[in-house]
Amino acid sequence: MGNEDRCLQHVDLSVVREGPQLSYNQRKNLIAPIQEKEIYEALHDVGDSKAPGVDGYSAKLFKTCWNIVKQDLVKAICYWFKHNTMYKAFNGTLVTLHPKSADAKYLKD
Template sequence: MESRDLSKEEMMVRFTIVVELEDMAKTEEAKWRQKSKVLWLKQGDNNTKFFGRMATAHRRFNTIDRLVVRGEEIVETDEIKTTMAEFYKRVYSEPESWRPGFDMIDCPTISREEKNWLQRHFSEDVVLNVIKQCDGDKAPGPNGLTMSFFKVCWDTVKVDLLEIVHNFHQKELFEKSFNATFIVLIPKKAGDEEPKDFRPINLVGSVYKITFQANY
């Protein structure tokens, strides 16, 4: 078989392909690591198979494939969805609309200086510090963006993100889509089968989380 040295152009092509493959491998590993919820291993540990097994185990544990309601077993997916939705509608609904009154007389107040300090504009450092304090690999909300995205791409997104935070601080308004939330039901222990045995967790979008924490 004939063999020869690669030309400079071929060497560059080979180098480019190797770099692209390494980037793809790192991206795949990061994806499975994030899905696996394993936070005690660092990105770059090259445990893609392990992360995949952990993600599969989490998915199996969290899957609701049957419910028992008043002694009757429910296995149909649509019926399970309807049953859980009705259960939490009852849990979070109020039979009465009455609210206790609140008398503001003789309540302690803050000084004008303290008020101005609380209403001051947020600096870039404050917002960035909020992002740095958040775990980058927590499950993302509806927009699919984790905090790692904002940490890595801060220089690119900071202008738009700061505008959102400042706009909410001044007008107390933001796009309705920012408040879109996924509600995930997590079993409290293995073998849970009744609606009350599941714990609802809100997967809030990153922009909403940053805005809320920066303002409060």
């Protein structure tokens, strides 16, 4: 995942203590429960054909069927934020190789 950096800078605590800091309201907003509106906006920031799951469903399906899936999806996402755990199947990954040409014979193709 990249090269190891042997010259990492340390955190300058004086800058942390004396530099700009978040206001009380800004800090409070960072830990506020997630809202349906935020989930809806995040979904609409994903391209329609981006990141289909192992079931083949892309963001377009969830956008199109929002009124049907909204309640379950919001409930699952809020549960994840509150309990820091999710249904195992949500975290599954499937890697699919797509050939660059019709006569692909090697992995690089």
